[in-house]
Amino acid sequence: MHTTRFCLIRHGETDWNRERRLQGHLDIPLNSHGLQQAEQLANALARRQLQFAALHVSELNRARQTASAISQRLGLPLQTHPALKERHYGALQGRTFDEARQHIPHVYRLHQERDVHFDLQGGESLHGFQQRIMHFMQQLAERHSGQQILVVSHGGVLEMVHRTASGQGLSGARDFPIPNAALNWIRYRDGEWEIEKWADETHLDNSLDEL
Template sequence: MPHLATRFCLVRHGETDWNAERRLQGQLDIPLNAQGQRQARQLADAVAAAGHRFDALYSSPLRRAFDTAVPLAHAVGLPLATDAALMERHFGAMQGARLDEAARTHPAAWAAYSERSLQHDLYGGESIQAFADRIHGAVRQLANTHRGQRVLLVAHGGVLDMIYRLASGQPLQGQRMIVVPNASLNWLSFDGERWQVDLWADTRHLGETALDEI
């Protein structure tokens, strides 16, 4: 029997002060700033105006994602479920580091981060391989749970990048090939065998340029 296609709409959380400062947030629980709160409202209004229908809504429990998802829950009339498997990568010693200072303040961790070493945990964090395995397992589980349904998922730039790599076949070692703006809409589908990227980095609802992933 053919697998009914599952459609995902992936959302990156709204802007935080640390995004604007170009700091790695990782699993530190940084709140939305005023701009991020506006983006969350704009996003919810746009989803409601477009009449998008979803069967389930999931969010990372980190509050920048959760607080982006709350207006969406009201807009689509669904309960909001949190899933710790959707949290951002733990960047170990790099969490909180500014990208323009990290080579000086955390030289060894920065080298592993920049080289995209698949097995390096950045001194107490999560390796790229472990992060990818966690995210791929989570999204495959959701695809199986919601066969033939439409799932709205609010998470983080790194999480969306890992799902994009799964759908597109981009290797983990390669530098990111796509942008992941704050509060963007990103659509993928899974037919039980193959993933497909349908539309990526849609920010038309924001009426402005959103920051790419930090």
């Protein structure tokens, strides 16, 4: 099989990112800074004259808004997919961690302990989330074998890809950044994922890390 190369992008900033509030499947739009980041991102990709075969995007609005600027600059149609949505955070959605600690301490504790099979009361477990994301990523890799593609999605999605490619399990704390609108390069060949370059922010003024 030929190598498939991915440029993975977390959406631009939202007001809830700034408030450190968990969004999950809730459809929060970009704020003004996030829209600016989307333009900076699109300009950087155009300036580097990178060639992409396709643009695959989460169907949530914050990802589609980010990808829209790229689509216009690079002339690539948006292909949206529910499989690229953020993790469903169940009872945590719409809350900050401080609010969760106060109001739903049992859910907060199991989340912080990274119980990989806990579904956050109606959401997705870490194990189920990783299975969803990596199944779809492999489908994209095989569909675009030998090509270079763009994927615009969410912090949790990028975390699952990084953990898979680096061989890191789900139970340990995250030790790598996932900034809004940064460039993250990975490749897939013969069933193996490999990270090339992660969290390239050289085109941005400043960017928030994932929760």
